[in-house]
Amino acid sequence: MNKTVQIKRAIGLMSGTSMDGIDLAMLETDGDIIVRRGASSFAAYDAAFRKRLEAALETARSIRARGERPGDLAELETELTDRHAEAVEEFLAREGLSTPDVDVIGFHGQTVLHRPLEALTVQLGDGERLAARLGIDVVHDLRARDMTLGGQGAPLVPAYHRALAAGLGDEWAEEMPVVFVNIGGISNITYIGCDGELRAFDSGPGNTLIDQWVQRHAGIPYDSAGAIASEGRVLSGLANRYLSSPFFTAKHRVSLDRNDFTLPDDSEAGLEDGARTLAFVTAAAIAKAQAHLAEKPKLWILTGGGRHNRMIVEDLTVATRHTGRVILAEEAGLNGDSMEAEAWAWLAVRSVAGLPLTYPGTTGVSEPATGGVLARAQKRAAG
Numbered sequence: 001m002n003k004t005v006q007i008k009r010a011i012g013l014m015s016g017t018s019m020d021g022i023d024l025a026m027l028e029t030d031g032d033i034i035v036r037r038g039a040s041s042f043a044a045y046d047a048a049f050r051k052r053l054e055a056a057l058e059t060a061r062s063i064r065a066r067g068e069r070p071g072d073l074a075e076l077e078t079e080l081t082d083r084h085a086e087a088v089e090e091f092l093a094r095e096g097l098s099t100p101d102v103d104v105i106g107f108h109g110q111t112v113l114h115r116p117l118e119a120l121t122v123q124l125g126d127g128e129r130l131a132a133r134l135g136i137d138v139v140h141d142l143r144a145r146d147m148t149l150g151g152q153g154a155p156l157v158p159a160y161h162r163a164l165a166a167g168l169g170d171e172w173a174e175e176m177p178v179v180f181v182n183i184g185g186i187s188n189i190t191y192i193g194c195d196g197e198l199r200a201f202d203s204g205p206g207n208t209l210i211d212q213w214v215q216r217h218a219g220i221p222y223d224s225a226g227a228i229a230s231e232g233r234v235l236s237g238l239a240n241r242y243l244s245s246p247f248f249t250a251k252h253r254v255s256l257d258r259n260d261f262t263l264p265d266d267s268e269a270g271l272e273d274g275a276r277t278l279a280f281v282t283a284a285a286i287a288k289a290q291a292h293l294a295e296k297p298k299l300w301i302l303t304g305g306g307r308h309n310r311m312i313v314e315d316l317t318v319a320t321r322h323t324g325r326v327i328l329a330e331e332a333g334l335n336g337d338s339m340e341a342e343a344w345a346w347l348a349v350r351s352v353a354g355l356p357l358t359y360p361g362t363t364g365v366s367e368p369a370t371g372g373v374l375a376r377a378q379k380r381a382a383g
């Protein structure tokens with residue numbers, strides 16, 4: 001008997017470690033095949049809200065159990081949730097859609113603490129509140145179950161990368177093995193081998209150090225296109241200090257907290273040299289990931305905001321030039337800005353279907369594991 005394939009329309013909401021805003025994307029999927037990638041949007045956080053999120057990282061340090069909300073974290077969680085609700089409402093209005101057009105929302109929330117060694121990960125975001133306000137089912141807390149089964153709780157997007165790679169078409173088959181590199185606040189990579197092997201891990205800092213550096217020294221949120229970095233030079237002593245961190249020398253990779261790498265001292269570099277060196281470190285850290293892969297990738301597909309920093313792209317291109325080529329997601333017909341939000345939509349549909357989100361090769365979980373918590377919407381108005 002044929003199993004009926006149920007195609008769902010989902011919205012994914014991602015507020016990542018850069019804390020720059022909410023990425024939103026729509027997706028139609030049966031939880032396996034990506035039937036259609038839909039519209040996407042971005043709702044930026046204002047500087048004051050971003051500051052509050054940054055302060056929340058400090059407040060969250062005292063958390064010992066996932067449900068604790070010390071200081072103003074409960075209030076912040078409510079506001080963050082309401083901002084997500086507004087982002088969805090604006091998106092639906094813009095697209096001429098209404099709540100019954102959406103089956104489920106995948107809600108990441110904001111990571112404020114991530115300690116894999118203690119199996120502790122905390123995302124601010126109230127799934128019940130979001131579901132009640134929007135009248136749409138919401139899947140949230142997608143990382144926690146993985147950790148109870150021995151996983152790192154991150155990264156979660158890799159299974160979606162594999163689904164994207166499967167849909168790329170035959171002309172890409174010759175370019176396997178392929179690696180997706182997400183350069184967000186933190187960078188993570190997904191390796192898909194010729195035999196379909198899936199291997200993924202956080203590769204190191206992404207933009208978060210560069211962002212903090214240019215914020216501190218120039219009062220701007222990020223180094224647009226890497227323009228400031230392009231005026232500087234790589235300080236090799238400083239770069240080597242980052243690249244000899246125990247994170248890189250350890251046998252097994254662990255998933256990163258935003259605060260695991262910290263800024264250089266002000267005395268160590270000027271604005272341009274600091275931005276240049278940190279961009280180099282981001283690219284070199286990604287290239288270093290190859291030591292943990294079965295084969296050298298032939299194709300590197302860059303996603304996430306860091307692909308707009310041309311110094312990072314140039315440095316990675318140079319570091320991998322003998323064995324592979326580096327392209328932006330768009331060159332493969334993909335969307336590098338909305339990919340994580342798309343992934344959260346896809347993962348939500350999988351969660352509802354009880355399908356695995358994580359694998360031994362992605363988070364180190366003991367066996368393929370589903371996850372997520374379903375917050376049901378109030379029953380929609382009858383009739």
Ligand SMILES: Nc1ncnc2c1ncn2[C@@H]1O[C@H](COP(=O)(O)OP(=O)(O)OP(=O)(O)O)[C@@H](O)[C@H]1O
Nearest residue numbers: 016017018184185186207222224225304305306308
């Ligand atoms: N035009 C640009 N030039 C240079 N850098 C940019 C540009 N646009 C965005 N970025 C960088 O990308 C970052 C946002 O990237 P992205 O949205 O992929 O991160 P995130 O999803 O918050 O992080 P993560 O993937 O770690 O959760 C910004 O903070 C900035 O550093």
Ligand SMILES: CC(=O)N[C@H]1[C@@H]2OC[C@@H](O2)[C@@H](O)[C@@H]1O[C@H](C)C(=O)O
Nearest residue numbers: 017111114154155156157186188340
């Ligand atoms: C704990 C947490 O929120 N980790 C994020 C972070 O940002 C990038 C990297 O570190 C990745 O491990 C993860 O996000 C992506 C979306 C993931 O889970 O695939």
